[in-house]
Amino acid sequence: HKYSEEHAKRKELYNHIQETKGNIRVFCRCRPLNKEETSTKSATIIDFDGAKDGELGVITGNNSKKSFKFDRVYSPRDGQVDVFADASPMVVSVLDGYNVCIFAYGQTGTGKTFTMEGTPQNRGVNYRTVEQLFEVARERKETISYNISVSVLEVYNEQIRDLLATSPPSKKLEIKQSSDGSHHVPGLVEANVENINEVWNVLQAGSNARAVGSNNVNEHSSRSHCMLSIMVKAKNLMNGDCTKSKLWLVDLAGSERLAKTDVQGERLKEAQNINRSLSALGDVIYALATKSSHIPYRNSKLTHLLQDSLGGDSKTLMFVQISPSEHDVSETLSSLNFATRVRGVELGPARKQV
Numbered sequence: 001h002k003y004s005e006e007h008a009k010r011k012e013l014y015n016h017i018q019e020t021k022g023n024i025r026v027f028c029r030c031r032p033l034n035k036e037e038t039s040t041k042s043a044t045i046i047d048f049d050g051a052k053d054g055e056l057g058v059i060t061g062n063n064s065k066k067s068f069k070f071d072r073v074y075s076p077r078d079g080q081v082d083v084f085a086d087a088s089p090m091v092v093s094v095l096d097g098y099n100v101c102i103f104a105y106g107q108t109g110t111g112k113t114f115t116m117e118g119t120p121q122n123r124g125v126n127y128r129t130v131e132q133l134f135e136v137a138r139e140r141k142e143t144i145s146y147n148i149s150v151s152v153l154e155v156y157n158e159q160i161r162d163l164l165a166t167s168p169p170s171k172k173l174e175i176k177q178s179s180d181g182s183h184h185v186p187g188l189v190e191a192n193v194e195n196i197n198e199v200w201n202v203l204q205a206g207s208n209a210r211a212v213g214s215n216n217v218n219e220h221s222s223r224s225h226c227m228l229s230i231m232v233k234a235k236n237l238m239n240g241d242c243t244k245s246k247l248w249l250v251d252l253a254g255s256e257r258l259a260k261t262d263v264q265g266e267r268l269k270e271a272q273n274i275n276r277s278l279s280a281l282g283d284v285i286y287a288l289a290t291k292s293s294h295i296p297y298r299n300s301k302l303t304h305l306l307q308d309s310l311g312g313d314s315k316t317l318m319f320v321q322i323s324p325s326e327h328d329v330s331e332t333l334s335s336l337n338f339a340t341r342v343r344g345v346e347l348g349p350a351r352k353q354v
């Protein structure tokens with residue numbers, strides 16, 4: 001009883017938020033200057049004066065500043081706990097039957113993995129999410145029984161690789177549509193998990209598998225999308241109702257543009273595939289934000305996989321990760337422009353004097 005009341009109230013609140021703001025959120029996070037930038041006295045070009053109102057300025061030189069607005073802005077001083085506090089209502093909505101997608105976008109080295117995975121001492125969104133799912137599921141155990149399972153995969157060069165598979169797949173992994181309209185990958189391992197330690201083990205296994213077959217793990221991970229899918233099955237013990245929902249947590253490939261002279265052969269193919277999938281993601285979210293009649297999910301493996309959790313009444317959260325350094329200004333502007341487009345709000349060419 002208590003749960004259904006709470007659920008109804010929550011749903012009403014969500015609908016209200018959706019009507020007024022849509023269900024796409026964009027949070028911008030800036031990493032600190034790294035050791036090298038600090039030692040070479042690299043200048044910080046990000047202005048956080050308006051951060052508490054979601055405003056951010058990029059000093060583009062000649063005393064000019066380009067302004068951006070997001071749902072949240074985190075300066076290097078904001079920690080994992082601050083970030084997760086804002087993401088957590090969205091995470092919990094998975095237990096109420098909503099599909100959710102959270103992803104980190106940005107140039108390599110701006111903290112995508114730090115935000116999503118974090119470090120063992122300073123855990124990120126992935127770990128905190130699952131921890132919270134178990135916690136809330138425990139609080140509700142008298143009224144709802146939850147079953148949670150996890151898949152870990154990577155998309156590299158438009159190919160899906162199962163990071164939990166113990167043997168090579170007998171055939172190429174493809175996305176299929178089920179009779180209920182949802183999408184899945186037949187043959188992908190779904191690990192049933194009952195507590196956070198089991199999840200941790202699964203994540204470690206995924207992360208180890210990612211390293212296999214690549215001679216430079218960091219390079220490889222910057223060129224592939226790492227995707228964690230959490231499936232939640234809920235059974236209401238009062239009325240027997242069952243629901244299924246899915247949460248995607250995605251650490252995207254680096255968004256940097258490679259200099260034309262740098263790329264040939266394999267690298268060129270990789271770069272084209274990354275470009276294609278990140279543009280496809282931007283196009284899908286933009287089409288959703290602007291309520292377009294056609295949503296081009298099929299243009300990349302990434303968007304096709306995420307289809308159930310992008311659009312409809314599902315919720316999307318994008319972290320746009322940026323560097324504070326003057327050396328990265330063009331990539332920073334490119335990421336912020338991408339994120340602005342995704343948010344469906346195009347700001348005019350604001351050029352304010354500093």
Ligand code: ADP
Pocket residue numbers: 030031032076106107108109110111112113114115222321
């Ligand atoms: P990406 O995944 O975008 O390539 P990483 O997550 O690997 O970037 O981050 C690059 C480096 O910067 C890592 O050493 C990471 O620990 C550090 N870093 C990133 N963001 C933060 C932050 N907000 N606070 C402290 N260190 C950070």
